[in-house]
Amino acid sequence: MPARRFIVTVVADRCKECGICIALCPKNVLEKGNKLNWKGFHYTVPARPEQCIGCRLCEYNCPDFAIFVVEAEAAKGETVWARQA
Amino acid sequence: MGEASLGFLNANQAAAEGAITAGLKFFAGYPITPASDLFEYLAKKLPKYGGVVVQSEDEIAAINAIIGASWAGAKAMTATSGPGFSLMAESIGFAAMTETPIVIIQNMRAGPSTGVATATGQGEVMQSRWVSHGHYGIVVLTPFSSQEAYDLTIKAFNIAERLRVPVVVLMDYVLVHTRERVVLKKPPEVEVLERKKPTKPPGEYRPYEPDPEDLVPPMANYGEGYAVLVESMAHDERGYYAPVDDVYERLVKRLVDKIEVNRHMVVESATYHTDDAEVLFVAFGSVARSVMSVVKEARMEGKKYGLFRPISLWPMDEKGLRKAAENAEQVIVVEMNYGQLVREVERIVRDKPVHLVPLLKLDLPTPEEIVEAARRWL
Amino acid sequence: MAVIRNIHPLDRFLRPERLPHMWCPGCGIGIALSAFLRAVNELEEEGRIDSRKIVFVTGIGCTARASGYVRFDAAHTPHGRAIPYAMGVKLANPDLIPVVFSGDGDIVGIGGNHFIHAARRNMDMLVIMVNNMIYALTGGQVAPTTPEKIYTTTTPWGNPERPFNAVTLAWIAGANYVARWSVTHPELLKNSIKKALLMEGFRFIEVLSICPEVYGRHIGFRSPVELYTHLRKVVKIRGKIRPLETEYDWERGITLGEFVVRDEPGFVRRLMEVVKGGKA
Structure with a gap:
């Protein structure tokens, strides 16, 4: 059976840098970013999406509706912004 | 229907x-x-x-x-x-x-x-x-x-x-x-x-x-x-x-x-003999019934008493009250507390003396009791 | 003006223009709310619920702010009054599904009397109590759920009070469904909410939550992850035990699980039966 692939999306302007997703990810997909969002938080970045197994612990444990995982043909890490000028 | x-x-x-x-x-x-x-x-x-x-x-x-x-x-x-x-x-x-x-x-x-x-x-x-x-x-x-x-x-x-x-x-x-x-x-x-x-x-x-x-x-x-x-x-x-x-x-x-x-x-109010009233009573609720009797009996004796009864208490019929008080020499507020409605009446009727008749009684006051309590102004 | 996009799969149940929400970094309320919204989403996809019939009622407190973020019919009521408000909603239109989502102080503190009587009547509503064990919005005062001996701003020498075990309280008052979960186990919570949403009568789910900013600081944890990890050690999932056997103790452990599943008629059905019986 071929390995399943996932797109991991972080909504940058909702992230509050609590670090729960990073701590819970069993495959070290996520890490704290260097950049700040407009609230002054270093938002999480999906640095290694190809390691994602789709357990969704990050999505289910995120208090801020700021990260989610969708199955796809190719693995991908996305950083998006809800608020656009 | x-x-x-x-x-x-x-x-x-x-x-x-x-x-x-x-x-x-x-x-x-x-x-x-x-x-x-x-x-x-x-x-x-x-x-x-x-x-x-x-x-x-x-x-x-x-x-x-x-x-x-x-x-x-x-x-x-x-x-x-x-x-x-x-x-x-x-x-x-x-x-x-x-x-x-x-x-x-x-x-x-x-x-x-x-x-x-x-x-x-x-x-x-x-x-x-x-x-x-x-x-x-x-x-x-x-x-x-x-x-x-x-x-x-x-x-x-x-x-x-x-x-x-x-x-x-x-x-x-x-x-x-x-x-x-x-x-x-x-x-x-x-x-x-x-x-x-x-x-x-x-x-x-x-x-x-x-x-x-x-x-x-x-x-x-x-x-x-x-x-x-x-x-x-x-x-x-x-x-x-x-x-x-x-x-x-x-x-x-x-x-x-x-x-x-x-x-x-x-806004709603009722008046009783207020057109030419020289003494205007203001009262509401059950007390107004006793006051109405006071006015009725006074009229039979030729005394020009009247009653203004607010039906909407908040907001009150301010125009109606001022009109009812037009010919009054004094306004007497009868209420079963120690002076609440009177403050509103004083605010609305500014150019007449407004008196308080507070009736801290447990039963509905009789017309005689009201007259007695208001005697000094009648 | 900025354009706000719907992005997250749960955004259709949210008001994305109001996000990010007011809760502190790492606050567990968002995890509990997410579990609730996923439960609704799944039930709707399975054709088992119409989310337009949900009325989301909250009181006052951190958790209670949730009513402002969800796209349901909702109410942010005075402190402690979510349950009687929800009662009025249900009795006036039994097609509606009232969900009370509020904090421990709101539900078993100031609203405690409404809570026990709604449970006693088996009033048709789901009550989700997010328990952070502290009055957080007001700055960290003792709550009826604060564990013994813990420092709070109004018990600076340690909490002398005994806390409520809300599970036994709900059970003894007569609730049809009683469960306790934790934000550290959001899928178990979601499954429980799905089950409770479809039941009749009074359903109560307590959700142990983390308040890193206030409760966490009081007990010496420096980060949300530390508190989250510690809570995961405090909670103990137990199957098939009775409410009286549950524990609520920060040292010895806090029991999670489903403790009461009854099928007694809810208040609406009881009321209809007696009114019809009286040939009204």
Whole structure:
């Protein structure tokens, strides 16, 4: 059976840098970013999406509706912004 | 429809009948003297009209239940007396803030605190207006007979539904123990109004966006797909918390102004021999009945006494009162407390001496007792 | 003006223009709310619920702010009054599904009397109590759920009070469904909510939550992850035990699980039966 692939999306302007997703990810997909969002938080970045197994612990444990995982043909890490000028 | 029937009812029963005629569908209450028999009357009767009556664990639950029921689409009411009214205070402000149509029957008894549960009083003139913290609009109506208890309860629902405000019907211990003839008019002989429904689709509809003309926002009920937010915090037209000056000011002003703008729907008074009155009495509720006898007897003796009786207590018929006091040399306010209504009368009638006759008695004062208490000005 | 996009799969149940929400970094309330919204989403996809019938009622407190973020019919009521408000909603229109989502102070503190009486009546509603064990919005005062001996701003020498075990309280008052979960186990919570949403009568789910900013600081944790990890050690999932056997103790452990599943008629059905019986 071929390995399943996932797109991991972080909504940058909702992230509050609590670090729960990073701590819970069993495959070290996520890490704290260097950049700040407009609230002054270093938002999480999906640095290694190809390691994602789709357990969704990050999505289910995120208090801020700021990260989610969708199955796809190719693995991908996305950083998006809800608020656009 | 269109017919009327006769009843021999006390004010509690008459108010209950008025509520049924107005379309009451939900009543929650907690037992208290002297409001329990209104509750009991409805408990037996309202289910026959498809309504629900429930006894809550306290008055705080009762008032919140009727607010929730109103948003679920029901015309909703509770009934209580002073101690229960005090418990409801916070949530009456909640109803005012969220512009929820509700009716509260408040049967005054002798206070303060537990006071005398089985005696009459008028200690809630000011409390009925300012019961909850903050500044908001509210309507208070005061019947003086069973007939008026019936009529004014219908009017209370019409105002509540049309203006999206809490309306208090302020009765008293004497009225709710006086049985008398009541003509129970039904539509179309009596007008029954419904809340304004949204004209905009969900998504565009805003639950606190007023019609510019009457300052009243149309009201979507729960379950109709509008996702309405009933917000107790200071909110914008969407119901979103907005702690900013202009939103706050606009909201509070409108909560008050919408009653002013629609004054014609609310303001009501009655006069008795006021055209040429040299002594003008002001009284409301059951006490006004005794004062009426005072005026009647004085007239037979050729004395030019008159009576102005506010029917809407808040807001009061200020023009009517000024007109009634035009020829008066003095104005005498008779009330069963130590001076509350008199402050409002003093504010409205500025160019005449206004005297207070406070009657801190447990039974309805007789006309003789009133004359005796007011003798120094007569 | 900024344009707000719907992005997250739960955004259709939210008001994205109001996000990010007011809760502190790492606050567990958002995890509990997410579990609730996923439960609704799944039930709706399975055709078992119409989310337009949900009325989302909250009181006052951190958790209670949730009513402002969800796109349901909702109410943000005075402190402690969510349950009687929800009662009025249900009795006036039994087609509606009232869900009370509020904090421990709101539900078993100031609203405690409403809570026990709604349970006693088996009033048809789902109550989700997010328990952070502290009055957080007001700055960290003792709550009826604060464990013994813990420092709070109003018990600076340690909490002398005994806390409520809300599970036994709900059970003994007569609730049809009683469960306790934790934000550290959001899928178990979601499954429980799905089950409870479809039942009748009074359903109570307590959700142990983390308040890193206030409760966490009081007990010496420096980050949300530390507190989250510690709570995961405090909670103990137990199957098939009775409410009286549950523990609520920060040292010995807090029992999670489903403790009461009854099928007694809810208040609406009882009321209809007696009214019909009386030939009203």
